Amino acid sequence: MKLAYWMYAGPAHIGTLRVASSFKNVHAIMHAPLGDDYFNVMRSMLERERDFTAATASIVDRHVLARGSQERVVDNILRKDKEEHPDLIILTPTCTSSILQEDLQNFVNRASIISDSDVIFADVDHYQVNEIQAADRTLEQVVRYYLDRCHRQEKWDQFLTDAPSVNIIGIFTLGFHNQHDCRELRRLLRDLDIEINQIIPEGGSVEDLQNLPKAWFNLIPYREVGLMTAMYLNKEYGMSYISTAPMGAVDMAEWIRQIQKNVNTLALSLSGKRVDYEPYIDGQTRFVSQAAWFSRSIDCQNLTGKETVVFGDTTHAASITKILVREMGIRVSCAGTYCKHDAEWFKEQIQGFCDEILITDDHAEVGDMIAHMEPSAIFGTQMERHIGKRLDIPCGVISAPVHIQNFPLGYRPFLGYEGTNQIADLIYNSFALGMEDHLLDIFGGHDTKEIISKSLSTDIDLVWNPESQLELSKIPRFAREKVERNTDKFARQKGIETITVEVMYAAKEALNT
Secondary structure, three states: OOOOOOOOOOOHHHHHHHHHHHHHHHEEEEEEEOOOOOHHHHHHHHHOOOOOEEEEEEOHHHHHHHHHOOOHHHHHHHHHHHHHHHHHHHHEEOOHOOOOOOHHHHHHHHHHHHHHEEEEOOOOOOOEEHHHHHHHHHHHHHHHHHHHHHHHOOOOOOOOOOOOEEEEEEOOOOOOOOHHHHHHHHHHHHHHHOOEEEEEEEOOOOOHHHHHHOOOOEEEOOOOOOHHHHHHHHHHHHHOEEEOOOOHHHHHHHHHHHHHHHHHHHHHOOOOOOOOOHHHHHHHHHOOHHHHHOOOOHHHHHOOOEEEEEEEOHHHHHHHHHEEEHOOEEEEEEEEEOOOOHHHHHHHOOOOEEEEEEEEOOHHHHHHHHHOOOOEEEEEEEHHHHHHHHHHEEEOOOOOOOOHOOOOOOOOOOOHHHHHHHHHHHHHHHHHHHHHHHHHHHHOOOOOOOOOOOOOOOOOOOOEOOOHHHHOOOHHHHHHHHHHHHHHHHHHOOOOOOEOHHHHHHHHHHHHO
């Protein structure tokens, strides 16, 4: 663990709470001190939920430190059981309360004897995993708990659905455009005559988890959450899964072909009816998705050779990198991810699509890389958007961590054929705004009161004296080159040949007015 004012992924208990609050009639209890219970407010604000988030904080205070937590935790579990009547209660500590090293599993065992609800302890190491890993692990733990119980009680229905069907695993609350992506996946599967058996955890019921094995196969739209569950179902029940993200025209076609392969494999023994989705792929690519046409237009060709930097979670960063290079002819100078636990897969996916690969969860390292490369545009998270603002480089947000801007009221999926249109718009508009700012900078902007010089020559040889060089060296690396450029520009406009500390401050003042 380390102290930071910005993290790409939150602490582990946030991931557990996201999964718990996505299911219907599941309540989460945090064993946490005051200050760690901000999840309720965050979810209500970002998701614009009308109902209260089903999460309660079992506060760790001085009384708990003196007497222990057992009585309070068990009382809170039983109180919520009587008040809310949930199907499941999940108890999770936070990093802070984990310091107490109390046996929370024992508390859960005691509460389970009295409670009418099922009670489980979120089995995650809060010091070793982050929000994303904890969410993936918690979802797998919940699914395993109910399927194992179903086996013990011999209630498992081993028959598959008559018609082709799938489970969509990994759509959950506070996901990056997850709700819009889910709507797009529903539309696609309806077009392909494939039924949706279950979507988990968002809107799912834990009582229905016993029916997961009835589906023909599983779809995992995002590697970050759902992959552990899919691997468990594959190992225990032989269910195949598709983990390709249907993002971009090329991967969309590959995703549908994988679905076709899975359907035809089982159709031989079940329905005997084979399917051919190639005409659907052709029609959607040519007439529904405008991205394929746009990539051949003069507007997109003007972007050929432009340099970009891509950074985000593994799913979105890898997909956007391939879309930029393979579908739009745009160069990616560096592609990176903050999901260090999935670094090997990420490197394998983007090998040959970018000049450099960066695996880090340190935003300062990302900022230094962007400042050094000076790309024409950035495609990253909200942090990269802030870095771009400081460096005057446009940025399109393509990945979590989420912000209120990532919950638009309009329909903006990233997956599916409509997603290809949204991504193409995002990419082009990011570059277009960058070129517009550049032109405004050259010509003095709209309605400028400054007299534009008759010459744009930059033949003046500038010299930085020792004092100004020392002052420049004190500026953080991510902003140093921009300060140097702005000072050079100011000096040339004023006809100054020697840059001093006074000139630097004058340039700063001129920039702020």
